[in-house]
């Protein structure tokens with residue numbers, strides 16, 4: 001199959017292109033740096049022309065309320081281009097529980113992206129992943145202050161980017177789900193515990209202080225970002241750290 005991967009130069013997109021190519025598909029990466037812009041629409045018609053499947057792995061440059069406009073405009077442009085080209089399947093990567101955290105702009109933006117796709121005319125699949133293991137360092141940096149890192153005890157089920165890419169490639173090569181598939185890592189940690197494991201593994205002597213008000217994940221209620229019934233990936237966090 002010919003599969004256009006928009007955002008195909010990113011963390012997940014580049015691995016999805018690789019996985020699809022190895023599986024024998026003609027996977028073509030596109031992104032802003034290759035001249036395809038989902039916001040202005042530049043190059044988008046050409047990128048999706050002739051594609052059986054379009055995988056959208058673009059990301060907003062910010063997590064604030066500007067991310068709502070990013071996902072609205074990019075999905076409007078992408079679905080219009082896919083419709084004109086007669087694409088048979090559009091795939092996006094979203095977040096487990098994204099519709100359960102309306103306090104966070106970025107999670108509302110991802111829920112909006114899902115709703116736009118589901119309301120469109122093109123058959124679709126939504127893969128929802130839990131937080132990437134690659135994302136943990138950034139989360140620690142947001143609330144670091146000297147020798148202290150403050151983190152809430154929010155339950156998190158981290159998944160390795162390589163496992164996410166394998167799942168997205170598998171869905172892209174299959175029949176449209178016209179629904180959602182949840183994928184998650186094999187273990188659930190509280191975020192403060194995840195921080196302690198991460199710092200200890202790196203020989204970083206800073207202290208993690210449990211603080212229910214610290215950082216973006218403080219807004220998350222209960223265990224909505226985890227799913228024990230998701231398709232569970234193999235990679236464990238400490239193995240990934242090693």
Ligand SMILES: NC(=O)c1ccc[n+]([C@@H]2O[C@H](COP(=O)([O-])OP(=O)(O)OC[C@H]3O[C@@H](n4cnc5c(N)ncnc54)[C@H](OP(=O)(O)O)[C@@H]3O)[C@@H](O)[C@H]2O)c1
Pocket residue numbers: 006007008009010011012013030031032033034036037038039040057058059060061093094095096110128129130131132135
């Ligand atoms: N972080 C998490 O834990 C998590 C969890 C679940 C789902 N997700 C979702 O996973 C998806 C992929 O994330 P990622 O980490 O792989 O992203 P990433 O590494 O930041 O890559 C983003 C990609 O989007 C492209 N891009 C950005 N703006 C664009 C534009 N205007 N037009 C065309 N291309 C544009 C970039 O292209 P350039 O080459 O031009 O930079 C790059 O290829 C995101 O939608 C995110 O919401 C993330």
